[in-house]
Amino acid sequence: QVQLVESGGGSVQAGGSLRLSCAASGYTASRGCMGWFRQAPGKEREGVATIGSGGITSYADSVKGRFTISRDNAKNTLYLQMNSLKPEDTAMYYCAADATYACYPRFSNFRYWGQGTQVTVSS
Numbered sequence: 001q002v003q004l005v006e007s008g009g010g011s012v013q014a015g016g017s018l019r020l021s022c023a024a025s026g027y028t029a030s031r032g033c034m035g036w037f038r039q040a041p042g043k044e045r046e047g048v049a050t051i052g053s054g055g056i057t058s059y060a061d062s063v064k065g066r067f068t069i070s071r072d073n074a075k076n077t078l079y080l081q082m083n084s085l086k087p088e089d090t091a092m093y094y095c096a097a098d099a100t101y102a103c104y105p106r107f108s109n110f111r112y113w114g115q116g117t118q119v120t121v122s123s
Helices: none
Strands: 005-007 010-013 019-027 034-039 048-051 057-059 067-070 075-080 091-099 110-112 118-122
Touching: 005 091, 019 034, 019 091, 019 118, 034 067, 034 075, 048 067, 048 075, 057 067, 075 091
Parallel strands: 010 118
Antiparallel strands: 005 019, 019 075, 034 048, 034 091, 048 057, 067 075, 091 110, 091 118
C-alpha cells in the first residue's frame, strides 16, 4: 500500500521560506515521476513542480526561480523548497507520485496522492 505523507507547511510572512517534505512508503521515489500540486480555496488544483526518474525538473511559471523540487532517494522523500513566498502561494500543497503518461506540472496524471499540508503566506 502506497502512502505519501506531507509535512513542513505553516504560516509565514511574505518573502519568507518553507521547505515541504513528502515521505513515501510502499513506493520507490526514484522509480518514477513525482510532483507537488496546490489548491487554494475556491480555485482549481494546479501543478507546481515535477521531477522525473532521471532528475529532470519542471515548474509552473508562477513559481519558477522561487521554488525548487528535489528528491532524496536514500530517504525516499520528495522536497519542495519555497523561497520568496507571496500571499498568492497560500494553498493546500499535495505530494503526488507515479505519473501515468506525462511528467509536467500541467498534467495531474498521478496514481497516488498525499493528504496535503497547508501553507499560509501573510502580507
